[in-house]
Amino acid sequence: MSEPTQQHSRFEMIATVLMAVATIATAWCAYQSTVWSGVQEFALHDAETMNRQVGTLRTLALQRSMVDLGLYQSFLNARFDNKETLAQFYRDRFPPRFKVPFEKWYAQDPFNNPNAPSHPFVMKEYVVPENVEADSLHTKAMENLATAQDSNAHSEHYILLTVIFASVLFFGGITSNIQDLRTKKFLVVVSMILLAASCIWMLTFPMMLR
Structure with missing residues (x-):
């Protein structure tokens, strides 16, 4: 076998190895992209669920506050009308969440003390x-949203890598049809550089196993 033929065979063998590695790397990137897309989907679902719960809780909190405000206004009206029995009636029915701050506020003699807080709320x-x-659920929802955004970025990065690995497969695949030795060598070297750079870059990405 002549020297040029041996060199052709050698480069074709190298190209075959590069293509094999690129094929495995492509499969891995496709798997990782799918996994991270799943993480994104679940995180978005959790964030949406939590945000709906936040809305429900905010509405309920507003209703509670309106009840407290109504009792407080009724107490004030009774007190200003000198209906102490009625005022005490409302005062005794303050819910615990409002009774504690009210009593601390009332202890400062707010009707005579100008330095007292304007109202117990x-x-x-x-x-x-x-x-x-x-508030707690909103924080968790924002964390899930951030996770979804990060996961989407990871998925897109892995997809980009599959495109680069596809380039390696393309260059490696056409080497067998190239008769010019210098061109074949150039394509193999380009494939090696692309594959090495892509693999190194891939190792910097987070990996998720499911």
Whole structure:
């Protein structure tokens, strides 16, 4: 076998190995892209579910606050009308979430003390549990949304890699039909560089197994 023929065979063998590696890498990238797309889908679903729950909790919290406000206004009206028995009646029926801040506010003699808070709703003790839960769920929803965005980026990166690996397969595949040794060598070298760079880049991506 002549030297040029041996070189042709050698480059074709190298191209075959490069194509085999590129094929495996392409399959891996396709798998990773699919997995990350699934992570994105689940994260978006969770975020949407949580946001709906947040809306429900906000509505419920508003209803609770309106009840508290109604009782407070009824108390004030009774007190200003000097109906102490009626005022006490409303005061005794304040729910715990409002009673605690009200009593601390009332202890500061707000009707005579100009430095007292304007009303009990500005007291730090006034907390509607549904608002707290809604805040927590909103934070989790935002975290899930961020996860979905990151997962989408990972999926797109893996798809981009499949395109690059496809280029390696293309260059490697046409080498067997190239008779010019210098051209064949050039294509093999380009394939090697693309494959090496792509594999190194791929190793920087997060991997997910399912």
